[in-house]
Amino acid sequence: MTTPDHQSPESQPPVSTAKDRIYRSPMALVGGVLLLLVVGWLGFDALSQGHGRAPWLALAGMILIVPLVIAFTLRPAVFAGEDRLRIRNPFRVIGLPWGEVASLRSGYSNEVVAKSGRKYQLWSVPVSLRARKKAEMRKTRAAAEAAGGGGPARRGLGGLGAFGGTGGTGATGAPAGPSRADTDQVMDELRELLQRRGDAETAQGEVTVRWAYEVIAPTLAGAVLLAILLATK
Template sequence: MTSEQSTPPQQQYAERSYRSPAALAGGGLLILLGLWLGGDALLRGVPQTKIMAAFALILGVPLVAAYTLRPLVRAGEDRLLVRNPFRTITLPWGAVDDLRAGFSAEVFTSGGKYQLWAVPVSLRQRKKANRQAARGANPRGRFGPQADAGPAPRAMADQTMDELREIKERAAHRESAKGEPVVRWAYGIIAPCVVGAVGLIVTMAL
């Protein structure tokens, strides 16, 4: 038996995950800075300062993580999972009407729209891609026509939305891709933020 015959068949589709590398890096640095400053206040501060530092960390660390580390878009074979700062939305592809990237990336359903925090839209990157595409449309150099430069460049957010639309088109008519959107609140993020905010307000009022 050959190696090809003994190898199990591969999946027809592999999930794709989208996150912002800049947000991950920035969020990690902010959390480390906050832990360093807050830890110093907890070790060296007076009692009231220690209490305020503790509540500031309880508020600040989850809040920074919510907006930088938590956002995620995962495109599965039948569903699109959107993890935003305080909510997780599961959307069967059959429930998705459209995907657009204007000033922000958004997914539209019959019940409304949801922002894709993990797919930031860079207008600067889009303008740069448009300029490169315009130069490619007129490829004459100083010494005559230039060789074909290949497909026109696209901004990262626009490329991501193109990929998601392609997955949606492939899945929209499958029975397993039908259903209603499911929204879940991220209470593990919300609860400590509320505790930290209330604690800070009470401590500062004393």
């Protein structure tokens, strides 16, 4: 007999132990690190070598710029778990149980549409029209090679795509990369998760939205300080 304060193991809901799939843009990460290095180099040089108001202006500029660089390059990520999708955008964190996701759309941007009709953009999974065009060209060339009986075998080197896809040349001489752009493959994986987990009992709940005050607060502080310094020449 169990007490009212405890549940038997059989009556407790199953807990998912699977790790979330994390999707981030490698190009954004590299660009963010380079920008931070440049801002840090220029800022600390002005702080140490500047005269008069220059160090204060440099400090205010760094307080304003660094959070923005982090917000738009290093921060964005998508965490796809068995029960929910968590979207970390520059200024917000959105949590959507799979049961509340109506669809995942890909156009000029990738976005999630909730059942309430609200749309949330996936900043860390940007659309690349150039990558789509290259993937379509690979697909068309492979189909043409197959229809023509193939060509001479060639040996190629594979390359790592933006989200982990491989490239190179296949035995027919046509590029052996994926037939879809990397970000489109990410969206396919998310749609597969939605289809598989959308009706699960543990994947139900409410959509949550949290503002990233850890980014907004220092950005506003830097902007206010810079405005005061510029206004009091």
